Amino acid sequence: MKLVICAGPATTGKTSVLRHAARKLLEQGKQVAFFKLDVQFAEEDEELARELGIPTRKVYSGELCPDHCGVMVLGDAMEWAEREGAKVLLVETAGLCLRCSPYVDHGLGVVVLEATSGMNLPLKIGPMLSLADVAVVTKVDRVSQAEREVFRARIMDVAPDVTIREVNALHGIGIDPLVDRILATPDAELPMQLRGNPPVGTCTICVGKKDIGWQAHFGVVRTLENQVFYRGE
C-alpha cells in the first residue's frame, strides 16, 4: 500500500489537493482510503466519504501534540486501510506545528503551502517543508508574478531537493504529476520511523505548570538573553 502524509498550515488547500488526487487515483482503478488527523474538529473525512464513496476515518489529538498523536496512531491507521482493501492511504495531518514534521521514512511526504501566505513563509516553517518530498503551492493566481517567483526561490533555499508543484486546486490542474509521483512511491510497511527529530517535549509546561517566566520552571529553561539558534533539519 502506498502511503501519503500531507502537512501544511491550516486553510492552504490540503483537502482540495487530496480530493483531486483521490479522484484521479480512483479513475485509475486504485482503491483509496483517507485518514484525517486533527486537534478538535474536522469534517473532511465525512465530505470525502460522501463525495467519493471511499473509506475514511479521523482521529482527534485533543490534549496531545497532533504530530505526537500521529506517531501513536499511524500504525493502526495503516492496518485499518489494509483491511479496507486500500492501495493508497492518504493521511491529512492537522498541520499546526512549525517545529515538527509528520513524515515517515516510508511513503511520500507532501506539504501544501499557499502563495498568499507571504514570501518568507518557506523560511519559517522548518522541517514541515525541509523534510517533505513534494511541496504543492496553491493560490498562485492571487499574488503577483514577483511574489510567486520569490516564494518558489525561498522554498528552494530551504529545501533544494523538494519537488515543487504549483497547482490550481479549483480546477485540479497540475495534480497529475503528483498522482504519478504517488504511484511511483514504494509501498509502505511497518515498522516505520519518523523522519525528523521531535522537539524536546518533556518540560514543566508540558506537564501543566503554566506560570509565565523561566524562573517558575526547571529542566529545559531559556531566558531572553540566552537564545539558542534552531536551524531545522
Place this chain on the structure above:
Amino acid sequence: MIRDITVMGGHGRLGRPDLVRKIQFNMGDVISIVGPTGSGKTTLINDIELFANGNTPSGRQVLFNGVPAPIEYRDDPSRNPIALITQHTTFLSDMPVDAFLTTHAKVRGGNPEDITRLAQEAIDFANELTGEPLAAESRMTELSGGQTRALLIADAAIICSTPIVLLDEVENAGIHRTRAIELLRRYRKIFVFVTHDPRIALLSDARIVMKGGRIMDFIVTDEHERAFSIKVARLDDALASLRDQLRNGLRLCGTELEGVR
C-alpha cells in the same frame, strides 16, 4: 524562444463548440478579448495562463510554437513565459517598493548593477501610468489601487520580462491605459487585454469576441477602424479631461466636448 502561441478551439459552457477553431498570436501582437460580462473572457485568458491542454473545463488547447507547453513552464515560475495580471492580483508583501523589486530581480538572476537599474526602470515605468507618482521607499501596502496596478504591469514588463502578458480589464485600474499600451508596445511581447473599452480594442491588432463561454469571432482591426480610432481617442481624452477637472475640484463647463464629433 517563443515565436507564437496558438489557441485551438474547445467549447463553451453548454458544450457548444467555439466557432473559431484556431487563433494564432505572433510575438509583438496586441490582442483584445471582448464580450458581455460572463461571456467567458476571463476563462479564455485563464486557459492561456494554465497552458490548457484539453484539461480545463473549456477543453481548449494552447500551443507554444505549435506544441503543448513544456513541463518546465509550469514547474519553474522563472521560466514561465506568461505574466497574468487579473483584477484580483495584488501584492501582499509589506516591503518598501525598491526592496521588493530588488528581491524579485535577484531571484531572476543578474548582476548587482543590473538589479538596481531594473528596479529603477520599473518604478519609472509605473510612474508614467499613475496619477500620483509612487516613491521607491513607499511601502507596498500603502500604494493606491492604481499605483499597485501600474507597478504590477511594470514588474511584469521589465523584471519578469515574460514574452506574454495577460491583462484583465486594465481600464478599471485607474491608470493611463493608452499610455500603458504605448509603453508596452516598445517591448516586443504578446499582450492580451480583456476589455470593454473601445479605445483599447481599437489600439489592438485584433480582437476575439466571446459569448456564452464560446469564441464567436476573430476580428482584425481594419483601416476603417484605425481611422475611426482617432475620433474615439479624442472623445476619450475629452472625458479624461472632465475626469481630471472633477478630481481637482473644478466646476465643469463642458467646453472639451464641443470639438468632439
